[in-house]
Amino acid sequence: MRTATFTPETSLELLEAACRAADLDPSGARLLRHHTNAVYRLAHHPVVVKITRPGSGQHRSAQTVAIAEALAHTSVPTVRLWPGxxxxxxxxxxxxxxxxxxxxxxxxxxxxxxxxxxxxxxxxPQALSAVSKLDPFGAIANSLTRRTVLNPHDLGFLRAYSEQLADDYATLDFERPSSLIHGDAHHSNMLVGPDGPVLADWESAHLGPPEWDLATVAVHCRRFDHPPDEYKEFAKIYGRDICDWPGYQTLAAVRELRMITTNAWKSAPGTPAAAEVILRVAALRRGDLERRWQLL
Known part of the structure; x- marks a missing residue:
């Protein structure tokens, strides 16, 4: 089986092998998304299958399963693992x-x-003590060591910028104690079903400051041009507007750098996604912090 590349064609081979192991029929499966993972909806079962990129490591997937199993016994509305x-x-x-x-x-x-x-x-959080702690700069550094769509000049700029942000991040005074955080809370990782909204995509979950999730929502609303009233309603229901916190600008900058560096290695050269990453870095270099981003 081919694993060197991560394309819809190779992912389909992986889907077929996984479904055979699960005794499920993959025929007619519909590809929902192909970026961080390959996500398929099966045609003959009410099942969604997520397949990681080759080499992503078993720990992350095993932790995702453990979190989903633990959350099934809480009041947090979330997607459920297929039983059995x-x-x-x-x-x-x-x-x-x-x-x-x-x-x-x-x-x-x-x-x-x-x-x-x-x-x-x-x-x-004590009930989920086995969950790893948030390490945003470790993830950023790891992304910058991978083969990316960026040139050496841009990579050097991002490394220096990351070092600057790491110093600023170390001074942040988080107002909430560490908890289980989603890690990548935004519109695309939420589903609204017949019974209401549920959280999905737990691969980025960690123990960390709740401010990380709140800043993620605020960043996505601003960068992807969602109506301002939408974010205001979020802050009202949650009970806190993270944008009023003195550390918000630093945390938002760290969150955006994490998004840029992650997509820099996940995007294939010559694709619209790669072009968008390059434009994001160019805007960052010239100090344009308000440029609207295209969703990848």
Whole structure:
């Protein structure tokens, strides 16, 4: 089985192998998304299958499964694992997880994230002590060592910028104690089904400051041009506007750098995604912090 590249063609091979191991029929599966993971909706079962990039490591997938299993016993509305399987299922150098599909009722808004995140941040972190701690600069440094669509000049700039932000980040005075955080809370990682909003995509979950999730929502609303009233409603329901916190600008800058560096290695050269990453770095170099981003 081919694993050197991560394309819809090779991912389909992985899907077929994973479904054979799970005793599910992959025929007619529909590709929903292909970026961080390959995500398929099966045609003959109410199941969504997520397949990681080759070489992503089993720990992350195993932790995602452990978090999903733990959250199933809480009040946090979240997607559920497909029952009866020992997950994740290893296929070649990737890992597959199987989830109960949700029939989407409408597109989510930022406000839909507020109550699920509030409940998540109120959980006792001691119950999830095995979850790894947030390390934003470790992730950024790792991304900058990979083969990316950026030239050496831009990579040097981002390394220096990361060092500057690391010094600023170390001085932040977080107002909330560390908790389980989603890690990548935004519109695309939320589904609104018949029973209301649920959080999805737990691969970035860590123990860390709740401010990380709140800043992520604010950054996505601003960068991807969501209506201002949408963010205001989110802050009202959650009970806090992170933009009023003195550390917000630094945390938002760290969050945006994490997004840029991650997409720099995930995007294939010559694609629209690669072009968008290069434009983001160019805007950052000239100090343009308000440029609207295209969704990747």
């Amino acid at each position: 399987l020992n997950q994740p299922i290893i296929v070649a150098d990737s890992h597959a997880t199987f989830w109960s599909a949700i029939d989407v009722a409408r597109e989510p808004t930022a406000a839909d994230l507020a109550e699920p995140l509030r409940r998540l941040h109120c959980l006792d």
